[in-house]
Amino acid sequence: MTRDKADLDEEEALAIPKSPQPAAVVEDLEDLALGDDYALNPAYVDMVIDAADRGDSDRLRELVGALRSEDVADLMGFLTADYREEVIPCLDSETLAEVLSELEDNLREEVLDTVTPTALARALEELDSDDAADVVDDLDDDKRALVLAAMDETDRAAIESSLSYEDETAGRLMQREVLAAPQFWTVGQTIDHVRTAGDELPDLFFDIYIVDPAYRPVGAAPVSLLLRSRREVTLAEIMEPVTEVTVDMDQEEVAYIFDKYHLISAPVIDAGGRLVGQITVDDIVSVIQDESEEDILALAGVSDAGRDAGVWDVAGSRLPWLVVNTLTAAAAASVIGVFQAEIAKLVTLAILMPVVASLGGNAGTQTLAVAVRALASRELNASNAARIILREMVVGLVNGGVLATIMAVATYVFFRDPLLCLTIGLALVINLFVASLAGILVPLALDHLERDPAVSSSVFVTFVTDFTGFLSFLGLAALILL
């Protein structure tokens, strides 16, 4: 936790340092901890490691104490498991809770193993219900029962309700605490209610939801609008249309809606249209980061093993697609086997064929990346699919023509064989055309089948371009040259 600037100013003004270290030293540690870009300094991580090595727990406590909980979570990621174990006892209950909610799954599980159920119950009570549920979800069944049993009844009910929704849905992202009021309330009444309501309200809120007697949202107003309106105005007069999210909506769709309409918060409704919670944009920022990360990794054929995963986990996260790729690469290479006689007659073919396959693979990957992104941002759908497919086909022919010219010239320079130039040129035009087509059709087909177009597209496209590259080049060579 950062120390409050206000407290510091007070201490400095009095010029009587109350803590063992003068305020100035604490301030220095904060400066040392983060770069100008607010990223944790590698030198600071070294200082933590050094203190732990020397067994200097006072220094360790001081170093960790100068960090905000988000930076402590960051620090954990840069330390090895042994050092993490030294850092955990330095955290107070609230910081521990916040750090737990920031940590990645694999680190979180490790940390959770070292904390007692009672300490964990106390820590989780400090969090909003959505963050607490997230942490509880990572506990094994036995420990989960112990932790929930040790918790306050209201908090336990909130967590259990949150866990009853499926992972990666709006129900899991939402917090149950909301600020809602009927249409006929005045601004003044509402503000007075907020001042006295206390714990029922969320820690932070950005919009007030206006509900009908059945607790269905009929409008919303930003808190800043509430603040600038006169006390006697009714909520019905200032409310704006509301964009609702249903409790079973996939988090990716929720993120799309927040992004599209620039929402700061949105009410979550159940199947009956009743308000059951709210989602705030800070949770959506994480969802967007996670989803785009997933797309990048899926296109590269790798799953996320986690920040501090061991060798076996990392190897395991990459092997499945490599094995699939072994099969497709072998299948594509089997085409070469058909043309062994031709290659034996003209070994030059073996030199040039990988170039045809490789350029096709690259062109296919380009189209694929653009298509996956356009599908994710809902910019590609039935309205424009035909137009985009046609455009890709023309682009494939254009770029195929350009690369064919370049390679034909290069081939002439090296091999002085006009028919070989013609062969590689034609093969490139064919392969780039097929690459463009596969690059757009494969993700469209997966999307149509309601599969994630980022996953498994690239191995399939690469197979098509390898296969077509070898077949077109060696086949044309057999026809034209031999």
Added chain:
Amino acid sequence: MTRDKADLDEEEALAIPKSPQPAAVVEDLEDLALGDDYALNPAYVDMVIDAADRGDSDRLRELVGALRSEDVADLMGFLTADYREEVIPCLDSETLAEVLSELEDNLREEVLDTVTPTALARALEELDSDDAADVVDDLDDDKRALVLAAMDETDRAAIESSLSYEDETAGRLMQREVLAAPQFWTVGQTIDHVRTAGDELPDLFFDIYIVDPAYRPVGAAPVSLLLRSRREVTLAEIMEPVTEVTVDMDQEEVAYIFDKYHLISAPVIDAGGRLVGQITVDDIVSVIQDESEEDILALAGVSDAGRDAGVWDVAGSRLPWLVVNTLTAAAAASVIGVFQAEIAKLVTLAILMPVVASLGGNAGTQTLAVAVRALASRELNASNAARIILREMVVGLVNGGVLATIMAVATYVFFRDPLLCLTIGLALVINLFVASLAGILVPLALDHLERDPAVSSSVFVTFVTDFTGFLSFLGLAALILL
């Protein structure tokens, strides 16, 4: 713009439709326009096209009028230029302004060409200064001068000030309007100020910044905290530490800070530490989307040609890397040329060599994607680089070993040559080891040189794995088999 639910309810209650169409029809159009996931329905786009084809401008106006401005912008992306020209006259000044600020650059430029400077000046006055500056930035110099001259002086000054900051910096993202107050103000005083201040305040605000007499931020408080505190409490008592952003900070760093600390808004300070504006999280959501999109496209070696770019623009956005790839693929293939004699003796080599190269390329891409992502999220830096590099080397050997075993067995089944199995096995271990190493070292080196690690990494890694794949397999074949 969506019609206010409150208005609709009133109309329905009175049962006297005031507009030519009964309220129920308008409601139907809204339902028709968007799917459950709030994405624009392809069928609705067809209805718009149909109305435009029939020259039915009343129907067109009705269809477009039922949409929110974000959905109108979305609609534009699905239409061709001719249809867009029909839609633009259907938009009122405020909607036009909002649509302009939502549109992608290439569509925006096209639309801007069709609007007169005076109409544009009126429209821009409806926007926050950051959004207006964004639109003005896309005008050519002559039109920009005309538009600015036609604008209100305050708005013009705000836009000119915004444009004085470099593109993709905090200065360009921020809006100048902020809510700031001194420490000694009470909550009551602050709320009264907000009620009377009017236009100086931003349309929406989420935090109040507490400033010292030199207008430097010393703390911040969420508006919801202001609302729940008693009127007589001073701001100094409720304020929390503030996370500032400097005016020249890159937008990617700003996004990192918002994501890390879950910020809703942040004060922007100039070189002297004075408050000059604020950035809100809705702008950051777009930045995060844009930056991750850039990474996906850069890794695939393609730049964004824009949503409705023509064939030539799209082809041009992909050709540069394809040409570079032609050179690297040819360079890697030249290794094969060295081993022509060996291939002529044993054509099987030509069949198997692309498999070795391809698997290396895939493994390298996997490591690269993980590394680029880790660098972007600041999870990989000097603190853990050595550990991660070591881990990648071991992973390369492990996965190389697994694939070597698979391919050795497959090779034995097809070719019954134990030495050929040994050759391809060894070559795969070597190539996957090199692939892992290149996949981590290339992005780290680019990052160290302060270049974007996503750009140009993959072409380089693929070259390394192609080269190593051919060299190790054919070289070992020459040593072991021939």
